[in-house]
Amino acid sequence: MPYIVVDAGHGGWDKGAHFGAYNEKDITLRVATKVSNRLRQIGFQVTQLRTDDTYVGNASARGRQIAELQPNLAISIHVNSAGGTGEYSGAEIYVPIKEDSARFEYYLREELSRLNAFREIFSRAYTGEFYERYIDPQTLRFTQTYNYTDYYGIIREAWRGGVSCDIIEMFYLDNESDLYTFLNQEDAYVEAIVVSLCKAFNVDYERGGLRTEESDLVKETKKETYYRVICGSYSSLNDAKQVQQNLVNQNYSGVWIQPV
Numbered sequence: 001m002p003y004i005v006v007d008a009g010h011g012g013w014d015k016g017a018h019f020g021a022y023n024e025k026d027i028t029l030r031v032a033t034k035v036s037n038r039l040r041q042i043g044f045q046v047t048q049l050r051t052d053d054t055y056v057g058n059a060s061a062r063g064r065q066i067a068e069l070q071p072n073l074a075i076s077i078h079v080n081s082a083g084g085t086g087e088y089s090g091a092e093i094y095v096p097i098k099e100d101s102a103r104f105e106y107y108l109r110e111e112l113s114r115l116n117a118f119r120e121i122f123s124r125a126y127t128g129e130f131y132e133r134y135i136d137p138q139t140l141r142f143t144q145t146y147n148y149t150d151y152y153g154i155i156r157e158a159w160r161g162g163v164s165c166d167i168i169e170m171f172y173l174d175n176e177s178d179l180y181t182f183l184n185q186e187d188a189y190v191e192a193i194v195v196s197l198c199k200a201f202n203v204d205y206e207r208g209g210l211r212t213e214e215s216d217l218v219k220e221t222k223k224e225t226y227y228r229v230i231c232g233s234y235s236s237l238n239d240a241k242q243v244q245q246n247l248v249n250q251n252y253s254g255v256w257i258q259p260v
Contacts, residue, residue, distance in 0.1 A: 002201040003045040005066050005165075007076035007154065008032035012055030017081035019174045021245040027182075028077045029053065031170070034190040035077070042198065042205055047071070060153030067161020072201070073104060074165035075193070076154050079173045079182075086175045090117030094167040095133060096159045097123035097146045102135040104200035105166065109135075111192035116171060116181050124151040168193065183244075 008028040010016035016024025029050060036048040047069055050056045057065070066074045082088045091112040093105055105121050112118050121133045125148040134143045150156035158165035170189055171178040182189060191207055198205040231247070234240040 001043045001045060002073070002197070002203065003047075003069075003071040004039060004197060005069055005071040005074040005163075006032045006036045006039075006046060006048045007062055007066070007074065007165075008048070008050040009076055009078040009167075011050045011053055014055055017079055017173045019081070019084070019179065020241060022173060022179065024079050024081075024173060025053065027079055027170075027173075031186070031190055031193075032077045034187070035075075035193050038190060038194045039197065042194070042203060044197070044203070058153060060157050063154040063157025063159075063165065064161070066154070066158040066163050066165055069163075070161070071163060073197070074154075074158055074163055075197075076165060076167045077193075078167055078169050079171055080169040081174045082172060084174050086172070088119070088172050089175045089178050090119040091171060092119045092169040093121045094152060094155065094169070095121060095123055095142075096155050096164055097125060097131065097148050097150050098159065099123075099164050100141055100145055101164070102133070102142045103140045104196055105133075106135050106137070106140050107196040107199040108168070108193065111196050112170075112189075115185060115188055115192060116178060125149065126151050126156070 008025075008031070010025035010028060012025075014025065016028070018024065029052070032048055033051070036046045039046045049062055049065060056062065062076070080088070080092065093108060095102075095105060102121075109118055109121060121135070123131045123133055123146065125131065125146065127148070128151065131146055135141070136143050150159060152167060155165050155167065171182050173179055195205060195207060197203070231243060234243070
């Protein structure tokens with residue numbers, strides 16, 4: 001089975017992007033842990049670089065650690081920010097500038113596009129220039145590579161050690177629509193990453209560990225009844241957000257705000 005390294009961006013004193021009560025380091029740790037657990041259930045070998053709220057090194061140090069581990073692929077999970085402007089929306093993927101294979105990126109773009117807007121797949125050179133990467137749908141390879149050094153330390157140092165590492169920017173934290181789209185379907189983002197890895201490496205999987213045949217779904221519906229709990233209505237959006245964050249902090253899942 002394939003060996004995957006999963007990096008939860010930031011951690012410890014480095015909280016990453018932040019917006020209101022939300023910090024990037026907390027979101028990435030939660031998602032990385034869920035992704036790692038799901039991959040292990042399926043049979044992947046997985047190393048998760050950060051498993052708690054600690055600082056495990058800068059991007060270059062993490063890239064060197066990935067190179068030492070020699071996985072088949074590494075992914076670094078992040079959320080984006082436009083400096084508090086909320087100007088941008090959607091997911092982005094950053095890949096090594098010399099990378100040719102695009103199997104994982106092709107499937108991940110497809111999966112993430114089902115959940116929210118998808119912006120682009122990029123590479124960034126050490127000098128700062130961005131290069132949009134296009135995929136040939138027939139070969140699942142990038143149509144062009146570039147003979148430059150990568151800007152991002154985790155990508156650059158992993159590549160120097162012979163490992164391809166992608167940065168996955170799931171959404172823009174400072175875009176409220178992006179944020180609440182994610183909060184309403186966090187596990188779907190996890191599954192998007194897991195499914196894409198399975199497709200890229202030709203590994204059999206069942207979405208969410210659940211069988212999808214109609215007969216099974218009908219049987220499950222007969223066995224279980226679900227009840228929706230509503231905690232209150234608020235005239236102030238800020239008050240609603242605070243209640244939501246309090247529930248998230250207490251590990252309640254599926255907490256969202258809906259206009260009434």
